[in-house]
Amino acid sequence: MENEFTTEIYYDDDADVSTLNDTVAVLGYGSQGHAHAQNLHDSGVDVVVGLHEGSSSRDAAESDGLTVKTPADAVAKASYVSVLVPDTVQPTVYENAIEPNLEAGDTLQFAHGLNIHYNQIQPSEDINVTMVAPKSPGHLVRRNYNNDEGTPGLLAIYQDMTGEATDEALAYAKAIGCTRAGVIETTFQEEVESDLFGEQAVLCGGVTALIKAGYETLVDNGYSPEMAYFECLNEMKLIVDLIYEDGLNGMWDSVSYTAEYGGMTRGDDIIDEKVRENMEETLEEIQNGEFAREWILENQAGRPSYNQLRKAEKNHEIEEVGEQLRDLFSWAEEE
Numbered sequence: 291m292e293n294e295f296t297t298e299i300y301y302d303d304d305a306d307v308s309t310l311n312d313t314v315a316v317l318g319y320g321s322q323g324h325a326h327a328q329n330l331h332d333s334g335v336d337v338v339v340g341l342h343e344g345s346s347s348r349d350a351a352e353s354d355g356l357t358v359k360t361p362a363d364a365v366a367k368a369s370y371v372s373v374l375v376p377d378t379v380q381p382t383v384y385e386n387a388i389e390p391n392l393e394a395g396d397t398l399q400f401a402h403g404l405n406i407h408y409n410q411i412q413p414s415e416d417i418n419v420t421m422v423a424p425k426s427p428g429h430l431v432r433r434n435y436n437n438d439e440g441t442p443g444l445l446a447i448y449q450d451m452t453g454e455a456t457d458e459a460l461a462y463a464k465a466i467g468c469t470r471a472g473v474i475e476t477t478f479q480e481e482v483e484s485d486l487f488g489e490q491a492v493l494c495g496g497v498t499a500l501i502k503a504g505y506e507t508l509v510d511n512g513y514s515p516e517m518a519y520f521e522c523l524n525e526m527k528l529i530v531d532l533i534y535e536d537g538l539n540g541m542w543d544s545v546s547y548t549a550e551y552g553g554m555t556r557g558d559d560i561i562d563e564k565v566r567e568n569m570e571e572t573l574e575e576i577q578n579g580e581f582a583r584e585w586i587l588e589n590q591a592g593r594p595s596y597n598q599l600r601k602a603e604k605n606h607e608i609e610e611v612g613e614q615l616r617d618l619f620s621w622a623e624e625e
């Protein structure tokens with residue numbers, strides 16, 4: 291049956307890795323950086339990793355068999371520059387190391403469009419600006435590649451100066467394993483707004499708040515922390531795995547009729563109209579730039595709120611209980 295997707299989706303057959311026929315500089319060797327650099331290298335692309343002197347990631351990149359240079363030298367050697375340092379330091383790295391070493395016709399490649407979309411990086415007009423954004427944490431981008439599996443991704447072209455930006459971005463997506471799973475064509479704006487919304491409202495913010503609220507409700511009502519941990523956190527993965535494999539209905543088919551009826555009647559009481567209004571507000575703050583402004587100012591002030599929130603999350607009781615339980619049982623030892 292013919293698929294009727296609303297957007298273009300690219301697969302391996304749509305891309306040719308040999309299009310990346312010059313050095314690719316991967317700046318940063320963190321979550322995404324280590325995965326892109328190693329996958330590109332294993333796909334036969336000439337890679338140089340750009341890290342500042344004294345970077346704690348240098349040893350890892352070198353022991354993985356990759357060439358490491360300073361960001362400025364890496365950019366000077368390459369014609370394709372993948373910017374995988376944290377979003378918050380990208381404007382400074384761009385100003386100090388990238389811009390002075392870019393040549394007309396080079397390509398600036400991102401895994402997230404934040405700095406372009408909110409004008410923190412304003413690239414000159416004589417280069418290509420592209421994005422290949424894996425829809426996954428970086429460590430899985432590497433793990434999937436090693437397991438001959440793919441990682442879905444997004445592709446967007448902001449500037450195509452040479453006329454080759456799409457082919458190069460597709461080659462990059464293929465080399466890191468994304469076209470194995472499917473790459474959806476989008477824009478920088480759509481990627482940024484949907485990515486921020488997803489991680490804030492659902493994937494990272496929403497899910498951790500839901501887990502903690504469920505755990506606290508049980509514990510506050512006299513149930514044991516261990517029970518609450520298994521019920522609200524550990525089993526979350528098992529249920530989400532079923533949804534991932536077979537959709538919402540695959541999960542509903544696998545749980546008991548009691549869980550299905552209880553879940554379907556009570557779910558909308560929990561995620562009610564107020565929560566949907568909150569989601570609309572969160573999306574609005576992303577769309578009107580309020581979130582980006584807040585995050586930029588937070589960084590300029592030395593991250594006072596971020597540090598406080600991080601500490602509170604580390605000290606939450608569910609983390610202590612989880613650490614002890616994961617130590618006791620073998621299911622978390624696969625990694």
Ligand SMILES: NC(=O)c1ccc[n+]([C@@H]2O[C@H](COP(=O)([O-])OP(=O)(O)OC[C@H]3O[C@@H](n4cnc5c(N)ncnc54)[C@H](O)[C@@H]3O)[C@@H](O)[C@H]2O)c1
Binds near residue numbers: 342402
């Ligand atoms: N983390 C993810 O799974 C994920 C998923 C999709 C997209 N992205 C995007 O990928 C990009 C990279 O994010 P990340 O989470 O992989 O980063 P990260 O924080 O995991 O890694 C940062 C790397 O940059 C280096 N670095 C830090 N400060 C630097 C500086 N001042 N100069 C040079 N190098 C510096 C670090 O040594 C490290 O190697 C971001 O645009 C992010 O939005 C990340």
Ligand SMILES: CC(C)(O)[C@@H](O)C(=O)O
Binds near residue numbers: 425426485494
């Ligand atoms: C992995 C995520 C949450 O999808 C990514 O968007 C990030 O910013 O780390």
Ligand SMILES: [Mg+2]
Binds near residue numbers: 402486489
């Ligand atoms: Mg993100």
Ligand SMILES: [Mg+2]
Binds near residue numbers: 426485
């Ligand atoms: Mg994301």
